[in-house]
Amino acid sequence: DTGVSQDPRHKITKRGQNVTFRCDPISEHNRLYWYRQTLGQGPEFLTYFQNEAQLEKSRLLSDRFSAERPKGSFSTLEIQRTEQGDSAMYLCASSLAYRGRLEQFFGPGTRLTVL
């Protein structure tokens, strides 16, 4: 296993269209995270899964955003009716938690541009 993978790496879409991104975590990791990162900022937390259960959602995750992890392996993040403000890098990370630390390993990201 070579790490977290994300697809596509880049997506250009027109305002109002729906987009879906995929994340494949490190295989033995049971936790999966989605973040959004805009230019010049650090990643902002969107949502988190433990196995197939979605346990946390940020207030940043509006009704137009939905994430799934149906079998506890890969995850998808869908944005409906995209807006120009959705343009950002969408990062996925996975982790194994153990006592005293929480280490997350990131994928390369999907760069979304909404025209």
Add this chain to the structure above:
Amino acid sequence: TQLLEQSPQFLSIQEGENLTVYCNSSSVFSSLQWYRQEPGEGPVLLVTVVTGGEVKKLKRLTFQFGDARKDSSLHITAAQPGDTGLYLCAPWALEAGNMLTFGGGTRLMVKP
């Protein structure tokens, strides 16, 4: 919600110089990660520090966790152009559950 400050926000230096970047908060953390991110890529985990006062070295990079586990520093000796990138700190507190909070990062440029 913990307030996290990274400084400086931007740093441009010549190859061979030394530098230190900081990650500060008023909260106590269980552990803290440092990441480096290059343009168009995801953050890459450099190190995790867990114990107050802990020092970890990764080649020319030295990471220190504050004695009170509220802050951390990253020192780079003899910086190289390959060190260019966004350095992010991400502390973790038990009460935050399973989420990391990222600082805004220090954008480092090392000129040859």
